[in-house]
Amino acid sequence: MSKLRIPDVRKQFPLLKEYIYFDNSATSLTPKVVIDSMNDYYLGYCANVERGAYRLAQRATQEYDLAREKIAKYLVNCQPQELIFTRNFTEGANMVAFALQNPLLDRIDEGFGYASPLIDNGKNANIVATAIEHHSNLMPWIRLSKALGVEFRTVSPTEEGLLTPEAFNSKVDKNTIFVAFQHVSNSIGTLHPAKQIIDTIKQINSKALIFVDGAQTVGHMPVDFNYLGCDFYAFSGHKGPLGPKGTGGLVVRKGLLERFHPFHLGGGTILDVTLEDYKLKNDHRQFDGGTPYIPGLIGLGTAAEFLEEKIGINRIREHELSLSERLLRGLQAIDNIEIYGPKGLEQRSGIVSFNIKGWLSHDVSLTLDEKWNILTRAGHHCCIPTMRFLNILDDYGGNVRISLHLYNTEEEIDTALTALRKLAG
Numbered sequence: 518m519s520k521l522r523i524p525d526v527r528k529q530f531p532l533l534k535e536y537i538y539f540d541n542s543a544t545s546l547t548p549k550v551v552i553d554s555m556n557d558y559y560l561g562y563c564a565n566v567e568r569g570a571y572r573l574a575q576r577a578t579q580e581y582d583l584a585r586e587k588i589a590k591y592l593v594n595c596q597p598q599e600l601i602f603t604r605n606f607t608e609g610a611n612m613v614a615f616a617l618q619n620p621l622l623d624r625i626d627e628g629f630g631y632a633s634p635l636i637d638n639g640k641n642a643n644i645v646a647t648a649i650e651h652h653s654n655l656m657p658w659i660r661l662s663k664a665l666g667v668e669f670r671t672v673s674p675t676e677e678g679l680l681t682p683e684a685f686n687s688k689v690d691k692n693t694i695f696v697a698f699q700h701v702s703n704s705i706g707t708l709h710p711a712k713q714i715i716d717t718i719k720q721i722n723s724k725a726l727i728f729v730d731g732a733q734t735v736g737h738m739p740v741d742f743n744y745l746g747c748d749f750y751a752f753s754g755h756k757g758p759l760g761p762k763g764t765g766g767l768v769v770r771k772g773l774l775e776r777f778h779p780f781h782l783g784g785g786t787i788l789d790v791t792l793e794d795y796k797l798k799n800d801h802r803q804f805d806g807g808t809p810y811i812p813g814l815i816g817l818g819t820a821a822e823f824l825e826e827k828i829g830i831n832r833i834r835e836h837e838l839s840l841s842e843r844l845l846r847g848l849q850a851i852d853n854i855e856i857y858g859p860k861g862l863e864q865r866s867g868i869v870s871f872n873i874k875g876w877l878s879h880d881v882s883l884t885l886d887e888k889w890n891i892l893t894r895a896g897h898h899c900c901i902p903t904m905r906f907l908n909i910l911d912d913y914g915g916n917v918r919i920s921l922h923l924y925n926t927e928e929e930i931d932t933a934l935t936a937l938r939k940l941a942g
């Protein structure tokens with residue numbers, strides 16, 4: 518299938534006629550093709566999934582199942598049966614925390630009771646996260662370690678904000694039960710060597726479960742769950758994948774998923790219910806408690822197909838890196854600008870963050886909007902510990918972030934650089 522050129526892609530996003538949209542890490546714009554597919558559902562085959570015998574309901578179920586297949590295949594390379602639908606990244610992380618705290622309660626053999634826990638929180642057990650996580654990949658693990666009564670440890674990045682396998686070496690040990698870390702930092706844009714980190718952790722302790730935050734990778738670069746070899750990989754549908762708001766995914770390795778307790782019990786999750794107990798479906802459908810966000814997830818399936826078939830996710834990565842390079846070069850040439858994150862481009866994503874000396878980050882962002890219609894994000898980006906690590910919370914209130922996607926252009930970067938030169942001058 519022939520691929521679209523980046524300028525042609527822009528026609529899918531009417532807001533781009535008016536704005537320079539540089540806030541893709543918070544959420545991305547939604548292409549018309551995705552909105553059309555949601556409308557098709559509402560206007561053409563609006564029915565609930567999984568439960569109906571009539572043909573419209575069957576069609577809705579088929580499209581919903583197909584969406585899961587497309588998202589699994591194009592965005593994360595996992596089996597559809599390994600993919601749980603969520604509202605966003607945060608819900609996926611909290612689902613994992615819940616399941617680790619609450620062993621599976623189900624009809625097991627002849628009885629109703631708890632299966633063996635996914636993790637063994639015995640004496641000296643510890644949980645490991647890192648010092649530069651988004652709050653959504655930190656708070657659930659702090660609470661989990663308190664609930665289980667186990668030690669909570671954090672891995673520090675290098676000065677440039679890079680997580681290295683060596684840094685995990687000194688924190689992970691035989692008593693580690695769970696490790697969570699980000700694939701790309703949303704506040705400074707670092708792309709961490711996830712595969713090497715996962716291999717290192719597994720070498721030290723093959724039983725430690727590993728959770729990776731893919732909120733800033735999926736849709737921006739090829740992600741291969743199988744190759745990575747982690748146990749959980751969570752992402753948002755509304756960011757990199759260009760899906761509807763309120764969509765996301767959690768990939769759970771097969772074998773674990775069957776022992777994973779859903780926190781939404783109810784319609785759609787069971788094989789049988791009596792007045793004393795219940796038997797859950799033994800697959801991903803046990804996580805679809807209640808009526809799911811059917812049009813949104815069908816829209817996310819369309820987005821996944823659009824990204825890979827019409828654009829090519831590896832081309833998105835190349836495009837974002839080449840724009841990042843142009844932006845970084847331009848910023849480096851402006852006096853009074855401090856740039857965060859690694860020097861090497863291969864350790865970067867399409868996220869570039871910086872400050873102008875003497876300016877609060879919010880004031881820079883407001884001025885870029887008011888004078889030039891340039892939409893950036895400023896502040897702590899839900900990463901207060903990272904801002905403290907960089908020592909920029911008090912002086913700047915965080916940093917200014919330009920986060921790119923496939924529809925951004927060199928001209929937009931040049932307009933931003935001209936604006937920033939004026940502000941910094």
Ligand SMILES: Cc1ncc(COP(=O)(O)O)c(C=O)c1O
Nearest residue numbers: 542605606607651653703732753
């Ligand atoms: C790295 C990272 N993790 C987690 C999240 C939370 O994502 P969501 O708001 O979709 O739950 C974000 C959101 O910006 C993020 O950038």
